[in-house]
Amino acid sequence: MKKKIAFATCVQLGLSCIEEIYQIGGKLDLLITLQDEKAVEKSGRVYLDEFANKHEIELLKINNINDQTVLSALDDNEIDWLFIIGWSQIAKKEVLEKPRFGCIGMHPTLLPVGRGRAAIPWTILKNLSKTGVTMFKLDEGVDTGDIIAQAQIKLSENITSTELYEKVNDLHITLISNNWDNIVNNNITLTKQDEEEATYWRGRTPEEGEIFDSMTIVEADRLIRAVTHPYPGAFYRKKDKTIRIWKSDISKISGDIKLKDGYLILLEYEIEEKYHANKI
Structure with a gap:
């Protein structure tokens, strides 16, 4: 049947x-x-x-x-x-x-x-x-x-x-x-x-994608890779802007974002002029 x-x-x-x-x-x-x-x-x-x-x-x-x-x-x-x-x-x-x-x-x-x-x-x-x-x-x-x-x-x-x-x-x-x-x-x-x-494993929120200056480059790189598409993406706040990061590289010498032990080099990203917690 x-x-x-x-x-x-x-x-x-x-x-x-x-x-x-x-x-x-x-x-x-x-x-x-x-x-x-x-x-x-x-x-x-x-x-x-x-x-x-x-x-x-x-x-x-x-x-x-x-x-x-x-x-x-x-x-x-x-x-x-x-x-x-x-x-x-x-x-x-x-x-x-x-x-x-x-x-x-x-x-x-x-x-x-x-x-x-x-x-x-x-x-x-x-x-x-x-x-x-x-x-x-x-x-x-x-x-x-x-x-x-x-x-x-x-x-x-x-x-x-x-x-x-x-x-x-x-x-x-x-x-x-x-x-x-x-x-x-x-x-x-x-x-x-x-x-x-x-x-x-618990659920995660988009807000947990934030990158802080106190992070190591390995921690930041791993977070970016973990929450890139199809997820909401990692982000870094800089004054009144939010940088949404989809892809990056790391360097001990120079880059776009200074972290605890090196730099993030931004490869794919978007800049949001104002940060709104309810938008991410």
Whole structure:
């Protein structure tokens, strides 16, 4: 019997998975996304209207994944599996139990390491040598569900969030492609996470991208790489101006911004004439 599958996303990582499902001959019965006016500043925000229209898929736009409209749509479409990928809201028990077999998520770390938020920036800020993407069955915890599959990424010393996001996106596609048949045939193997190895990373705000004179050049360089596109960017305040920095180099001898032990050389940046905390 054919499985009926729904997919909830509002970011590029999810859309890439959806496109891959159709590339390999799969089909979705329901798409779920946020209302157009919600999370417009969210990193990687995308809209599913064009894909839904092209492939004649029902598209449900919602305020929250736990809305009654979601529960009703899952019931009406007799959904067996629901993917929830790149979605900040936590699905409650009623949603998780509504699909016949459950819900599947992906997280851009090698779980149980790095549960929580801002996984890509934290990976760079923590100067990790490797990371990856985990496909797992969602439960009521935060990234605590049983693992379906994982894939690893080796990290270079100077990797940026832009580059890591692309690698993470590629692994989302790979994991979908490699595991789709097992999912639709209900042939997945679940592995429990090792709680002794679990770590949690908190969310970050745009204001945490500020560079201070007291920082070392290594600290500043790492922050710039961690919060560059698709994130809000690092910034340095200079009198009545804010310099938004997307790419830089470092020097012990000279540069554009003097720090504790050297200089930042600005390669890609924007100058904002006045600093407004609510604009970043």
